[in-house]
Amino acid sequence: MLLLPVVVYIGFGAYALWQTGLFRWTWWIIPIFWLAAYLVNIFWKRKLLTEDSTQTANHWTPNDETANRIVRKHQEQVENLTTQQLTDIQFYVKSSQELAADLARHYHPDADNPVSSLTAVEVLAAIRLAVDDLEDWFQDSVPGSHMVTIKQWRALGEAPKWVKRVSDAGWLASVIWNPLNAAKFVTSRLTLGPITEDLKGEVLATVYLQFMRHMGFYLIEMNSGRLRRGALRYRQAFERDEEPQNENGTKVDGLTEVDTPKFIPESVVIAVIGQTNAGKSSVINSLLGRRETVTDAVPSTHSVSRHVIPVPETNETVTLLDTPGYADADAPTVHKKHLKAAIAEADIVLLVIDVHQPARTADLEVLRSIQAAATQNSKHRPPPIILCLTHIDLLSPVMEWDPPYDLTNPKSAKGESIRDAVNATRELFQDFIVDVVPVCSDEAHDRVYNVDPGLVKAISQSLNVGKSVGLLRAYEEDLDRDRWRALLTQLKNSGMEVVNLLLDEGTQRTR
Secondary structure (H helix, E strand, O other): OOOHHHHHHHHHHHHHHHHHOOHHHHHOOHHHHHHHHHHHHHHHOOOOHHHHHHOOOOOHHHHHHHHHHHHHHOOOOOOOOHHHHHHHHHHHHHHHHHHHEEEEEEHHHOOOHHHHHHHHHHHHHHHHHHHHHHHHHEEEEEEEEOOOOOHHHHHOOOHHHHHHHHHHHHHHHHHHHHOOOOHHHHHHHHHHHHHHHHHHHHHHHHHHHHHHHHHHHHHHHHHHHOOOOOOOHHHHHOOOOOOOOOOOOOOOOEEHHOOOOOOOOOEEEEEEEOOOOOOHHHHHHHHHHOOOOOHHHHOOOOOOHHOOOOOOOOOOOOEOOOOOOOOOOOHHHHHHHHHHHHHOOOOOOEEEEEEOOOHHHHHHHHHHHHHHHHHOOOOOOOEEEEEEEEOOOHHOOOOOOOOOOOOOOOOHHHHHHHHOOOOOHHHHOOOOOEEEOOOOEOOOOOEEEEEHHHHHHHHOOOOHHHHHHHHHHHHHHHHOHHHHHHHHHHHHHHHHHHHHHHHHHHHHOOO
């Protein structure tokens, strides 16, 4: 109905042009624009496989990120697929099975049959979530998807022969009626035909890419073990809203839907770590905006202390963990224990380093231990690590101190020294950190620089990742916490099903 008025106006317009004799002067407009469209189609190809063709999540571990490259490789096959394959339902089934097998081998490389290690609940949850997302995409993004049948979809692969015959008959009649239409016919064959085929191919390729995108995402979630307690629990944990199954609330592992816990951390935990006298306490004081920790030269923090501060322009807070300092020499066992516990709890790690401290071995060892712990526990995401470079006011020339400094294009010798120190530090720690922030937190000499906004901004930029780190940790712990209670609930429910079945059979026999 939307297109019908346009078609009517085209008919009246063509008739008016013919009657007024203007048609002989305007007939070239259509073939010229068809030719222009053809040239645009050749030289301005739309890139189907973009950077965001695959779906990622903040809570993904490095192992999940690697698995996503497998999904990408399967998507890259779209360039070699035919329209017949892209309209064949069985081809999509086969493609999803091949992708599932490749991802299972990635997560379970030592298993003879990797897929066999998955549970029925995980497989059903992955199918349910992927199908739900694909349905939403089709409804929102594919015009007429609610009206196109499977038969019509398959017809896209190869247009019926009668369509071409009718089109040729129409063109023949138009050429007989007006010989000038021969130019339009030739232009149409050379331009509209290829454009139509390319457009059809792009539509089908986009559907395939979206199919692999959603299937790949939930197959990764499945193989990672995050779907082992079902789709509903997964969605509620990661804020994927789902409508209730009934008014009373369906039981899920012994919990009603309204009781199923959410795992969004109330406060992102930031472990502030560093060598002895690196300036941790001074940095924390500057972040807090008040003096709460001792900043003497003598090491003062022998246990982990907590400080909660608000995040500017939000209703959120972060919890700073002031940890014991470590040094190149062997630290006391209790210090190592407290430091390890703080890092294990951290959603973000803030590594404080004195720019004048040449010994970096202890810092690198701590970072390697964090990396090793993440590798050992592949179900948890390692926290992002921000490196805070302190005491920059003492860089040469020592007597100069005139902030702010433009480190992109420094205008002074001090600015150049700070830039060089930042670049050297970033190069040394680049395999571990997400950012390097140079600061000065010497409140005694009124030299507080780049804590706010520099360090605060870096922390704010990592908050979402930090939330995901805490969310994933809490979610994984919860999945295993009440599994035995869930088993008892399932046994009770299955027993009731058997009793009800026997009662129904007995009732039918008595009748």
